[in-house]
Amino acid sequence: DTGVSQDPRHKITKRGQNVTFRCDPISEHNRLYWYRQTLGQGPEFLTYFQNEAQLEKSRLLSDRFSAERPKGSFSTLEIQRTEQGDSAMYLCASSKTGDNEQFFGPGTRLTVL
């Protein structure tokens, strides 16, 4: 069991650029979640997948954000036309169906200059 992995761990970009993050969940977990955590706050839910289907999206997920999980395994989170307010830690978590115990990855820290 290698745990949830995320890539890259850090990303610095200029305002207006697009960025993409990857999450690899624990292999037998078919649920995958994305959260955003800003400094001094707890993680906030962004979106959730059951296998390849995106079943829930938070109002925090603006039109510039898109997430995919094409084969029900890894997932990508893309942010288009980044803004300084997008600077945050983006966390991925996974769980088994029927089990709400979520295991988190190390996160991707995004800095938008």
Added chain:
Amino acid sequence: AQKVTQAQTEISVVEKEDVTLDCVYETRDTTYYLFWYKQPPSGELVFLIRRNSFDEQNEISGRYSWNFQKSTSSFNFTITASQVVDSAVYFCALSQTGANNLFFGTGTRLTVIP
């Protein structure tokens, strides 16, 4: 509406002292789950415990113990004989039954001084 309040922003204790981290929650649901996670400086959230709303038994795991009281909507976490490795941010979280996301408090930063 649901809300998780961790009123203690930062706590400092000297090694070997006991410390209690408070968590108060609000939910209209009668069934729900409560969680505690630890976030060390490395940033990765580490699962500590899950409790469902039907189980008010207190739980002890080594130096960790949890006190769940529905009457006061609290789910407090105590570390006995704290150690420097306990230094981290601790988050309390709530999940409604059937919901797919965790709703987190703002966290308590614990510093254990050697």
